[in-house]
Amino acid sequence: MPPAHPLHAVTHPDPYSYYATLARDQPLYRDATLGMWVAAHPETITAVMRHPAARVRPADEPVPHGLCPGPAGELFGRFVRMNDGAAHARLKTLLVAFIREREQENEHEDPHESAAPPPLPPATYDAAGVDRYLYAAPVHxxxxxxxxxxxxxxxCAADIGSFLHALPANAGADRTAAGHAAAARLLTRLKAHLAGPHATPALRQLIEEAAQDGIAPDLVTANLAGLLFQSCEAGAGLLGNALIMAGRRRVSQPLTSEAALALIDEVVRLDPPLHNTRRFMAESAEIAGQRIAAGQTVLLVLAAAARIEPQADWTFGAQRHACPGAALARRHAAGALLHLLHAGVDPAALAARFRYRPLPNARVPQFDFQEDSNP
Structure with a gap:
């Protein structure tokens, strides 16, 4: 059975024929079940992203209500990824330049050496250890x-994990409190490092250039945390889906760095980690012949656009909020994949039994679960 709607497609075993049909036949439509507009074709997604009325957060909820008040909400509100303001645009320019310089410094390193993975999973390399590794490795x-x-x-990996768990509207009081505590610890830790004697010249230069542009150090610190946050769930999906593809193809050691990078590139094209994102209309707008009212939400189905433009890196976004670290994410995922294979993880066994976490946007496999448990 095909998915019932685009949000179901994220966890469907094989949603890609559905996505291709959606992009071809319904480039922009109103989905009554979801209560949202859905953009599925590259042209309509691009039109929405470029429209000045399309925002990354609702006008009346710049920070999720469940995070307010508290450190987690303050951190979220400072992310350039979650803002459309001029000050955040200036900071993003500095962050992109910083990332580009760091990439040039590291471009000749072997992925297996440069990914700095966390400690190995438990000696048995069981499913629970791999699940933990998926989320920790990208942040490391x-x-x-x-x-x-x-x-x-x-x-940092532990705090990003706790912060991420506090984001859903149904997170509950305990997870929200843990998210606030984690955000406070993370910011304190990063701030102390940046102000201390061991901060790298590149980080010091970033702080100085931001100050020259009138950007406070606290905003830079929050967005360094934001870069860690952005790497986490997408990185988990990219690595997890790479393990499944490797298992189905009976890939094992020895695997070269070049082969690992090639496999990661195939995952990005064929089974990407991010399927959707959203835009919120601050004003009414006419897009692709449709009138979208102020206050309405548009679901941008990036995985459907990728069926039309498979080489366009749709999983890493586009336009003003495109991810500047697409190449970096590939290298890190390739390094983590090599690390797990060298450690003795059997991808075929993982590919034989998994399910997808019930996430609205990210396609992240879960290998440790009870058959009768809810995701």
Whole structure:
């Protein structure tokens, strides 16, 4: 059976024929079941993204209500990814330049050496250990790339995980409280490092350039945390789906770095980690012949657009909020995949039994679960 609607498609075993049909036959339509507009064709998605009335957060909820008040809400509200303002646009320009410079410094490193993965899963390399690794590895790798010292990597990964778990509207009081505590710890830790004697020259230069542009250090610190946050769930999906593809193809050691990168590129094209994103209309607008009212939401089905333009990196977004670290994410995922294979993880066994986490946008496999449990 095909998916009932685009949000069901994220966890469907094989939604890609459905996505191709959606992009071809329903490029922009109102979905009464979801209560949202759906854009599925590259041209309509691009038109929505470029429209000045289309925002990354609802006008009346710039920060999820469940995170307010508290440190987690304050952190979320400072992310450039979650803002459309001029100040955040200036900071994004600096962050993109910083990332580009760091990539040039690291472009000749072997993915297996540069990804800085966390410690190995348990000695049995069981499904629970792999699940933990999926979420920890991207943050460890991003922490190393940003120039944070190894002593901070595990703490950053743990705090990003707690912050991520606090975001859903149904997170509950305990997870929300843990998210607030994690956000406060993370910001304190990063701020202390940036102000201390061991901050790298690149990080110091970023702070100085931001100050020259009138951007406070606290905003830079929050967005370094934001780069860790952005790497987490997407990185988990990319690595997890790579393990499944490797298992179905009976890939094992020895695997070269070039082959690992090639497999990651195939995952990006054929089974990407991010399927959807949203835009919220601050004003009414006419797009592709449809009138979208102020206050309405548009679901942008990036995975459907990728059926039409498979080489366009739709899973990493586009336009003003395109991810600047697409190449970096591939390298980190390839390094983590090599790390797991070298450690003895059997991708065929993982591919034989998994399900997808019930996420609205990200396609992240879960290998440790009870058959009769709800996702």
């Amino acid at each position: 790798a991003q922490s190393a790339f940003l120039g944070l010292p190894p002593a901070l990597h595990a703490d």
